Amino acid sequence: MSTESLLERAAAVLAGAQGTDARERPAESARTVWDELRAADALPPLDTDPAALVALVCEAGYRGTPAPLGETLLAARPLLAAAGLTVPDGPLTVASGPLDVRFTHVDTGSRVGPLGARGTDDALRVSGTLHRVPWARAADAVAVLTEGPSGGPVLLLLETAECRRVEGVNLAGEPRDDLVLTDVAVPAERVRRVPAALVRETQWRAGLARAALIAGAARRCVELTVAHTTSRVQFGRPLSHFQAVKQEEAKLVEEAALIAAAVEAAATALADPGTAADPDTAEFAACVAAAQASASVAEITRIAHQLHGAIGFTELSPLHLATTRMWSWRDEDGSEHAWYRRIGRRVVEGGRDRLWPQVTGVGGDPSR
Numbered sequence: 103m104s105t106e107s108l109l110e111r112a113a114a115v116l117a118g119a120q121g122t123d124a125r126e127r128p129a130e131s132a133r134t135v136w137d138e139l140r141a142a143d144a145l146p147p148l149d150t151d152p153a154a155l156v157a158l159v160c161e162a163g164y165r166g167t168p169a170p171l172g173e174t175l176l177a178a179r180p181l182l183a184a185a186g187l188t189v190p191d192g193p194l195t196v197a198s199g200p201l202d203v204r205f206t207h208v209d210t211g212s213r214v215g216p217l218g219a220r221g222t223d224d225a226l227r228v229s230g231t232l233h234r235v236p237w238a239r240a241a242d243a244v245a246v247l248t249e250g251p252s253g254g255p256v257l258l259l260l261e262t263a264e265c266r267r268v269e270g271v272n273l274a275g276e277p278r279d280d281l282v283l284t285d286v287a288v289p290a291e292r293v294r295r296v297p298a299a300l301v302r303e304t305q306w307r308a309g310l311a312r313a314a315l316i317a318g319a320a321r322r323c324v325e326l327t328v329a330h331t332t333s334r335v336q337f338g339r340p341l342s343h344f345q346a347v348k349q350e351e352a353k354l355v356e357e358a359a360l361i362a363a364a365v366e367a368a369a370t371a372l373a374d375p376g377t378a379a380d381p382d383t384a385e386f387a388a389c390v391a392a393a394q395a396s397a398s399v400a401e402i403t404r405i406a407h408q409l410h411g412a413i414g415f416t417e418l419s420p421l422h423l424a425t426t427r428m429w430s431w432r433d434e435d436g437s438e439h440a441w442y443r444r445i446g447r448r449v450v451e452g453g454r455d456r457l458w459p460q461v462t463g464v465g466g467d468p469s470r
Contacts, residue, residue: 105154112144113161120165125275128168132240135169136193145191146175148183156314156369160362163318166423168276170195170237172311178245181304185257185294192242196308197281198301201230201248203256206287219252224290226251228258228283234270236434238262238279247301255301259292272430274423299381306385306444308435309392310368316395316431317365319424320358323406326421327354330410347409354405357398364391386448386460393441399432 115138119131139145146155155175162171170193178194205221212220228248235244243261250256260283268280328351331341341347364387371387403425407414414421432438449457 111142115139116165116167128277129240132169153369153373159314160318163315164322176311177308190243195237195241196245197232197235198247203251224293226288228286232281234278237277239277257294257296274426274430306388310388312431312435313391313395317361319428322424324358327406350405357402361395364394389441389444393438396432396438399428
């Protein structure tokens with residue numbers, strides 16, 4: 103099966119779900135999308151080209167798909183696979199935060215650290231609350247990153263049925279639920295100790311997923327706005343014929359293109375075979391994409407709603423389905439300022455010899 107054929111079938115499924123308002127029954131809507139993708143043989147396998155996965159998440163953002171495609175394809179599945187855990191077939195999500203984690207089988211004979219600092223295996227008992235987990239009520243399982251009982255990060259694969267759920271939503275009505283864990287037993291086969299680098303990779307992958315969703319939604323804003331100004335007539339001519347409107351539309355297209363270019367560059371870096379040897383390149387590109395996407399949301403949504411007028415906020419217009427999502431996504435997994443700080447640290451730590459290649463994407467001495 104070719105990647106192009108798979109993406110075409112997946113895009114057809116997402117197009118069928120476009121315009122769905124999942125605020126009343128988000129879990130059922132997400133499950134329907136997943137079942138339709140599976141029925142169409144359009145769920146990407148684990149070895150799918152990362153650039154194709156990014157393109158599919160962009161399409162989900164464009165269509166306003168009510169399902170955790172970004173969380174599953176770009177964050178949860180790569181994290182679980184890299185840690186050597188079995189990857190479930192259904193929808194997944196990712197969460198992180200401090201939890202009370204203890205070994206189930208304490209090594210009472212260990213002389214290293216206090217009692218309970220070592221276990222006879224990696225089985226754990228976990229308590230605490232994971233806040234605002236994306237699509238938790240629609241996911242089969244959640245990949246959780248937290249600090250282990252003996253120090254250092256651990257990855258847990260939790261089934262959502264093991265947690266008590268306190269339902270919440272973001273501005274767009276997408277599920278952002280708290281998961282309450284009360285002495286949940288996690289068997290050793292669903293626990294992995296992971297390096298800090300994998301935690302950092304999960305963070306920037308989540309940022310890239312949000313950027314890809316925003317890129318798709320920005321494209322939708324451009325499409326809807328151009329269609330509105332072309333068809334809406336005032337003072338005897340279409341709105342698009344007024345110079346002030348043309349200037350605002352040009353800014354709108356420019357901001358959307360900036361996001362699309364940044365996300366495409368990050369997808370290219372992620373798909374580069376050399377990324378395995380030098381993951382810093384993909385990380386830097388993903389951080390830039392996340393920063394650009396978050397920063398452009400304000401201008402894109404301002405112009406789109408200004409040119410639509412009051413109707414853009416109503417149920418009569420599909421514009422609000424894109425803009426409310428963008429307002430929510432821009433701060434999830436890090437605001438633009440958080441990504442700017444990460445980029446700045448990377449540039450400073452890389453030294454002056456790496457600055458020019460990082461800014462331009464090409465090697466060589468800039469003085470030549």
